[in-house]
Amino acid sequence: MHEYSIVQSLVDSVAAAVGSREASVHEVHVAIGEMSGVDCGLLTTAYDVFRAGTLCEHASLTIERIPARWHCPRCDATIARGAFLRCIECNEPAQLASGDEIVLQRIELEVA
Amino acid sequence: MCTDCGCGDVNLVPLELQTRILAHNDGTAAHNRAHFRERGIFTVNLMGSPGSGKTAVLEATARAFDGGAKLAAIAGDLATENDAMRLVRAGIRSRAIKTGQACHLDAEMVHHELHLLDLKGVEYLFIENVGNLVCPAVYDLGQDVNVVALSVTEGEDKPLKYPTMFAKADVVLLTKTDLLPHLNVDVQIIYHALARVMPNPVVIPLAARQPGGVDGWIAWLTQRRSAPEQLAS
Numbered sequence: 230m231h232e233y234s235i236v237q238s239l240v241d242s243v244a245a246a247v248g249s250r251e252a253s254v255h256e257v258h259v260a261i262g263e264m265s266g267v268d269c270g271l272l273t274t275a276y277d278v279f280r281a282g283t284l285c286e287h288a289s290l291t292i293e294r295i296p297a298r299w300h301c302p303r304c305d306a307t308i309a310r311g312a313f314l315r316c317i318e319c320n321e322p323a324q325l326a327s328g329d330e331i332v333l334q335r336i337e338l339e340v341a
Numbered sequence: 342m343c344t345d346c347g348c349g350d351v352n353l354v355p356l357e358l359q360t361r362i363l364a365h366n367d368g369t370a371a372h373n374r375a376h377f378r379e380r381g382i383f384t385v386n387l388m389g390s391p392g393s394g395k396t397a398v399l400e401a402t403a404r405a406f407d408g409g410a411k412l413a414a415i416a417g418d419l420a421t422e423n424d425a426m427r428l429v430r431a432g433i434r435s436r437a438i439k440t441g442q443a444c445h446l447d448a449e450m451v452h453h454e455l456h457l458l459d460l461k462g463v464e465y466l467f468i469e470n471v472g473n474l475v476c477p478a479v480y481d482l483g484q485d486v487n488v489v490a491l492s493v494t495e496g497e498d499k500p501l502k503y504p505t506m507f508a509k510a511d512v513v514l515l516t517k518t519d520l521l522p523h524l525n526v527d528v529q530i531i532y533h534a535l536a537r538v539m540p541n542p543v544v545i546p547l548a549a550r551q552p553g554g555v556d557g558w559i560a561w562l563t564q565r566r567s568a569p570e571q572l573a574s
Contacts, residue, residue, distance in 0.1 A: 230476070231444055231479055231480075238363055252354070256353075259362065265479065266475060266479040267479065314536065314537065314539060315536070315540065322540035323540045325508070331479070333358050333362050335355055335357045335358050335359075336358065337353045338356060340351075340354050
């Protein structure tokens with residue numbers, strides 16, 4: 230379960246973003262793509278376990294799940310879910326337009 | 342705290358970031374990749390289920406090259422150095438990474454091993470990832486290509502069950518095809534499943550224990566190393 234490693238990297242990323250600011254982290258927003266290989270449920274569990282003792286200890290985690298969208302790089306037609314990953318019009322191999330995100334979108338800081 | 346009216350509310354300040362959570366790993370992977378390019382080493386991230394035949398493919402690769410190319414390997418497993426020892430016996434300069442409980446290799450682990458592995462003159466470096474069809478797909482190691490070993494004994498719908506792994510594969514090695522006469526497996530179903538998760542599926546059937554059983558793989562590998570642009574297009 231690599232979600233623990235992801236949380237470690239997430240906490241490190243949050244720490245780098247907070248830097249030397251005198252603030253505590255209130256909320257963490259992430260985007261996780263359907264094709265990213267990260268399971269949102271496991272990420273939530275890993276976060277709840279791993280945030281103890283870190284600067285995210287009192288910060289809630291909000292996950293935006295990004296569905297996979299494959300499209301034709303030539304005509305931008307969306308490839309139907311479950312279909313062969315090739316454009317039926319252009320015969321081009323499909324490209325993943327979105328859905329591989331493992332992104333820290335923003336944090337909310339509590340400032341005095 | 343709010344200092345305007347004394348209500349006790351905290352002041353919340355949003356900080357827009359939009360940063361990749363694995364940026365640190367990606368940075369180390371880029372460093373590894375630059376190191377490989379500088380030395381002319383073609384690097385393969387070999388992934389697949391436990392028992393899919395990854396180590397056997399590498400042993401057969403060494404036999405097929407028959408000393409004609411210098412090979413090195415880094416073999417990742419939760420425990421034991423068995424795979425690395427098998428590869429050493431096959432004539433591949435190898436080191437083991439024992440990951441403990443970690444289900445995948447990351448760029449930092451590979452980087453650490455690069456300092457301990459003699460890469461002088463090496464043309465191909467194989468990173469045999471931890472046997473797992475989920476986690477290794479997430480981590481860039483600095484490889485030139487992702488290769489997934491899928492054995493015919495694993496089930497025809499494996500690609501549909503683990504789409505992320507196969508979507509990231511440059512080539513799928515369909516291993517243990519010499520067992521097909523003994524199995525109730527329709528290879529066409531596997532090919533159709535791969536076409537639903539890979540935009541440009543390249544599948545090479547292998548039989549690592551048979552003479553000439555990895556010839557297609559060796560041809561792909563050598564071509565890809567010498568002319569990556571043409572084959573990538």
